Amino acid sequence: MKIIKRDGTIVEYNAEKIKKAISKANEEVSRKEKATKEEIEEIIKYIEELNKKRILVEDIQDIIEEKLMEFGKYQLAKKYITYRYTRELVRKANTTDQSIKELIEGESEYWNTENSNKNAKIVTTQRDYLAGITSTDITRRFLLPEDIVKAHDEGIIHFHDADYFAQNALHNCDLIDLEDMLQNGTIVNGVMIEKPHRFLTAMTIATQIITAVNSSQYGGVTVTMTHLAPFVKESYDRFLKKYEERKFSKEECEKYAKDDLIKEVRDGVQTFQYQINSMTTTNGQAPFLSVCFYLGETEEYKEELAMIIEEFLKQRIVGMKNEKGVYVTPAFPKLLYVLEEDNIHKDSKYYYLTELAAKCTAKRMVPDYISEKKMLEYKIDKNGNGNCYPCMGCRSFLTPYVDPKTNRPKYYGRFNQGVVTINLVDVALSSNKDKEAFWKIFEERLELCHRALQLRHERLSKATSDVAPILWQHGALARLPKGASIHDLLHGGYSTISLGYAGLYECVKYMTGKSHTDKECGREFGLEVMQKLNDKCKEWKEAEDIDYSVYGTPIESTTYKFSKCLKDRFGIVEGITDRDYITNSYHVPVFEEIDAFSKLKLESEFQRLSPGGAISYVETPNLQDNLEVVLQIIEFIYNNIMYAELNTKSDYCQKCGFTGEILIDENLEWYCPNCGNRDHDTLNVARRTCGYIGSNFWNKGRTQEIKERVLHIDNKDDE
Numbered sequence: 027m028k029i030i031k032r033d034g035t036i037v038e039y040n041a042e043k044i045k046k047a048i049s050k051a052n053e054e055v056s057r058k059e060k061a062t063k064e065e066i067e068e069i070i071k072y073i074e075e076l077n078k079k080r081i082l083v084e085d086i087q088d089i090i091e092e093k094l095m096e097f098g099k100y101q102l103a104k105k106y107i108t109y110r111y112t113r114e115l116v117r118k119a120n121t122t123d124q125s126i127k128e129l130i131e132g133e134s135e136y137w138n139t140e141n142s143n144k145n146a147k148i149v150t151t152q153r154d155y156l157a158g159i160t161s162t163d164i165t166r167r168f169l170l171p172e173d174i175v176k177a178h179d180e181g182i183i184h185f186h187d188a189d190y191f192a193q194n195a196l197h198n199c200d201l202i203d204l205e206d207m208l209q210n211g212t213i214v215n216g217v218m219i220e221k222p223h224r225f226l227t228a229m230t231i232a233t234q235i236i237t238a239v240n241s242s243q244y245g246g247v248t249v250t251m252t253h254l255a256p257f258v259k260e261s262y263d264r265f266l267k268k269y270e271e272r273k274f275s276k277e278e279c280e281k282y283a284k285d286d287l288i289k290e291v292r293d294g295v296q297t298f299q300y301q302i303n304s305m306t307t308t309n310g311q312a313p314f315l316s317v318c319f320y321l322g323e324t325e326e327y328k329e330e331l332a333m334i335i336e337e338f339l340k341q342r343i344v345g346m347k348n349e350k351g352v353y354v355t356p357a358f359p360k361l362l363y364v365l366e367e368d369n370i371h372k373d374s375k376y377y378y379l380t381e382l383a384a385k386c387t388a389k390r391m392v393p394d395y396i397s398e399k400k401m402l403e404y405k406i407d408k409n410g411n412g413n414c415y416p417c418m419g420c421r422s423f424l425t426p427y428v429d430p431k432t433n434r435p436k437y438y439g440r441f442n443q444g445v446v447t448i449n450l451v452d453v454a455l456s457s458n459k460d461k462e463a464f465w466k467i468f469e470e471r472l473e474l475c476h477r478a479l480q481l482r483h484e485r486l487s488k489a490t491s492d493v494a495p496i497l498w499q500h501g502a503l504a505r506l507p508k509g510a511s512i513h514d515l516l517h518g519g520y521s522t523i524s525l526g527y528a529g530l531y532e533c534v535k536y537m538t539g540k541s542h543t544d545k546e547c548g549r550e551f552g553l554e555v556m557q558k559l560n561d562k563c564k565e566w567k568e569a570e571d572i573d574y575s576v577y578g579t580p581i582e583s584t585t586y587k588f589s590k591c592l593k594d595r596f597g598i599v600e601g602i603t604d605r606d607y608i609t610n611s612y613h614v615p616v617f618e619e620i621d622a623f624s625k626l627k628l629e630s631e632f633q634r635l636s637p638g639g640a641i642s643y644v645e646t647p648n649l650q651d652n653l654e655v656v657l658q659i660i661e662f663i664y665n666n667i668m669y670a671e672l673n674t675k676s677d678y679c680q681k682c683g684f685t686g687e688i689l690i691d692e693n694l695e696w697y698c699p700n701c702g703n704r705d706h707d708t709l710n711v712a713r714r715t716c717g718y719i720g721s722n723f724w725n726k727g728r729t730q731e732i733k734e735r736v737l738h739i740d741n742k743d744d745e
Contacts, residue, residue: 029082032602035653036080036594041070044090048286051106059101061094093618110692148670156191160687166189170586174478181591182471184447184584185478186526190244194485195493197419197521199245200441200503204253207501214496224264228257229294233301236315239502240284241307242494245315245442246419251334252323254294258330262287285331295337302359303346312358316342318416320364321376332376335363339382343389348678348710355676357719360392360609362416365664384656387672388649391712391719394641394671397664404634404668405513417669418442419453420580425573427519440520442638444482446475447526447579450533450555451608455596459537468555472562479523483572484558487513515573524638525563526579528588529608530555531615536602543614545629556590556612556635563638575638578611585610586727595738601632605734606727613639614732616731622646622738623662630667642670643714644738649674655739680708694726 027039032608033694045066052060061069073081073089088407094103105319108164141677165188166175178185190196208228211220212235234255240247257495274282304310319335321328333454345353363383369376383393398438402412407426415437417423422442429436432593448471457464491498491506506512515521530552535541540548581588585607609615612632614625622644629642649656649672656672663670675687687712689699697704712719713732723729 027074028077028317029086030082030594031079039074039081041074042395044070044073045087048090048094048102051102051108054105055099055101055597057206059099061097061099061102065093065099067098081589100367106715111323117121117220118520118648119388137513152401161190161192162188165739170478170481174474174481177471177474181449181588182452182473183449183478184526184579184581184588187244187577188443191482191485195489197486198421198444198524199242199247199422200239201242201246201416201418201438202235202247202249202251202368202438203237204232204235205438207503208232208253209259212496212499212500212502213615214500220469222257223307225254225257225258225261225290226294226297229255229298230301233298233305235496235502236302236313237305237307238496240313240315242497243441245422246316247441248316248318248416248418250318250320250323250416250438252318252320252327252331252336253611255324255327255331257329258333259288259324262330265290273364289619291337292341293474295334295341299341299346299356299359302530303356312519314419315359316362316419317359318362318364319379319393319397320362320366320396320414321368321417322567323366332379335379337378338384339386339393340394342384343382345390345676348680350680351503352680352683354678354717355390356708357712359418361720362396364396364398364414364416365660366398370664372660379550380660381653381657384653384660385650387660388656388674390651390676391672391674392668395660395663395716396669397667399664400666401559401631404637404658409433411435413437416670417639417641420639421576421641421669422522423526423575423637423669425519425522425575425637433651433735439501441503441515441522443486443516443521443523445524445526445577445579445580446478446482447528447577448475449474449529449592449608450527451529451592451602452595454533454536455592455599455602457537461537464537465558468558472559475525476562479525479574480570483516483523486515498710499623517575522573522575524575524577525559526577526583527559528581528611530581530632531609532602532611536599541615542612543620544622549628549631552612553631556632560635560637571715577638578633578636578640580641581608583725585731586725588726605730607731612636613642616735619736619738622659625738626659626662626667633668635725642667643673645673645735646739647674647737659739671714676712678710681705682712690729691714694721694729694733696729 029037031037031038048061048066069090072287073086080133091103091107092194094106104552153630170185174185177183187198189555208231211218213219215238222231233250235248262283265286266279269279269282302315305313307313313452317338319338321331324331339360346356348354351476369380370376371377388391396416398414401414405413405426407428409428413426414433415424416707418441424437424440427436428434451636452633453468453471454464456467489512491504491510492508496502498506499508504515530540533555534552536549538547540549542548543554559576563576566572566574588608589603589606592608596603596605612629614620614629625644626642633640633642659672677688678685679688679698681703682698683699684700688696688709690696695704696706696709698709705711706723709722
């Protein structure tokens with residue numbers, strides 16, 4: 027018999043523990059009230075004859091109390107209840123010690139792989155994790171109801187970012203309004219920063235703003251280079267004026283000014299890249315940043331924007347030097363390239379940028395691609411107009427919004443309040459393939475997520491603009507007066523809150539016997555599940571005026587946790603729980619053979635039903651010598667799916683100088699195929715795991731998922 031403890035772990039049944047607990051209570055009562063050895067044995071016999079495969083520790087304790095009262099041992103039962111309550115208090119009061127010990131000692135697999143962009147050995151990261159452990163402890167004991175904590179522990183739902191929940195001011199991710207902050211000035215750490223008048227200065231200020239904003243929240247941020255393009259023009263005008271004052275001819279003035287401008291843009295982009303990768307936020311890592319390249323955002327400064335995009339791509343292709351002085355793939359900033367009429371066709375004016383983007387993708391895994399065509403179809407605002415805009419950080423997309431003051435679309439300056447994810451695999455397994463039971467359990471679990479999301483919203487609604495002035499007072503997200511509540515920004519569609527989901531593949535496979543890639547019952551059931559998620563969000567939104575939105579969760583370490591919880595609850599179910607991970611969001615499972623174009627086409631149906639965020643990918647071999655294939659995929663993305671990326675490999679072994687793909691052995695250990703090096707400290711490995719690139723390795727579940735990824739395209743020209 028297995029015992030399920032309060033924290034969800036499974037242990038073997040041990041009758042001696044029952045004897046010990048009753049004996050402890052026996053010591054507190056009179057001789058008459060004590061339980062005899064025979065009575066204790068009878069209680070143990072009763073429990074064992076239940077013949078349970080698994081039983082909750084709370085259920086065993088309830089049985090003991092009931093039996094003691096049956097024997098007339100009322101005082102003993104009372105003492106046992108007191109003992110049980112005291113033990114519960116001790117457990118609750120001491121939840122952080124072991125976690126802190128494991129973190130500091132540096133031997134915990136969990137902490138060393140919790141986030142693939144954080145190094146748990148670094149003191150700045152440890153400081154963030156220590157604060158997170160305390161926050162999680164407070165959250166579990168005081169801020170969340172026991173049923174939500176229990177559901178989280180059992181992997182039924184996932185309450186994201188509990189390590190930041192104790193602070194009522196922290197939100198998830200956003201689109202920074204750099205245009206407002208740069209054009210109108212801002213304040214960082216009490217220092218006024220006025221409008222810059224050249225590109226290099228503007229880029230430096232932008233990195234300071236990004237770091238300050240990232241330190242005032244826990245999720246990713248996105249900026250657009252469109253907001254920097256006007257400063258390229260200002261730099262050019264300054265250079266032109268300089269040469270005009272020196273009485274050069276018009277042709278010479280324009281030539282020298284352009285030469286200076288090219289250097290200015292190169293220096294500005296280089297400064298930006300170095301600053302972002304060398305700065306550390308209060309989260310113990312480089313700013314979690316995405317940079318958007320969208321020519322369609324401007325007409326006036328389109329040429330200047332094209333110059334910035336070109337330079338960013340060129341510098342990313344080169345990469346950044348590691349500690350050995352070798353160019354490797356940096357994790358940040360993530361680059362977002364919007365595909366549009368001006369750059370998608372070979373005769374388009376800016377097609378040269380798309381060719382450069384393809385080269386960059388083949389070498390460095392970025393940029394990711396957003397289809398303006400599909401976004402304009404999907405993101406329809408209340409005026410009936412389509413909208414195109416970047417995701418926040420990794421994959422979270424805002425809902426369409428029209429500013430009531432201007433009657434114009436607004437995206438920069440908006441944000442996401444947070445995420446709670448439903449484990450669809452657990453819903454399916456709990457139903458035992460009974461469709462009626464499935465939908466009943468599905469509704470119950472969604473309401474659990476709903477209550478958890480309401481708690482996120484309510485906690486954030488208590489914040490005032492004073493808690494993060496750069497966000498709420500100085501333009502990143504708002505220009506509120508001191509002491510003002512941010513409450514209004516949480517309603518009316520200005521911000522979103524996300525209902526995440528994970529494991530659609532396993533859910534559909536268990537319920538129908540088919541993958542959701544199946545064109546009949548599997549696909550049909552998968553789309554039905556997705557539609558019901560959207561229907562629920564719509565229902566909640568209409569009742570509460572809060573923009574609930576369905577979100578394809580990028581579960582990183584949680585994919586392993588969900589897998590372990592499913593095995594504990596349901597055992598090994600072939601094809602469902604027999605791996606150390608579950609599939610992210612709606613994705614085709616990594617081990618399923620499918621070509622790139624079929625995968626993207628199929629997933630586009632499900633991506634459309636993830637309006638709060640999702641990303642698709644194709645796994646490829648090294649395509650640096652076959653850019654035509656990359657360009658074919660890019661064009662297919664433009665015509666078929668809103669947001670997608672290509673996963674390539676560009677690793678490096680510091681011991682032997684090998685460049686290529688670092689491999690994973692049968693024991694899920696990384697090694698250099700050239701020299702056999704297995705030292706993580708001397709292996710530079712970059713893999714996309716949840717929509718962004720990680721470079722600090724992963725837990726066993728995620729590592730197994732990476733190992734089992736099949737290629738979705740070969741390395742041959744189409745015939």
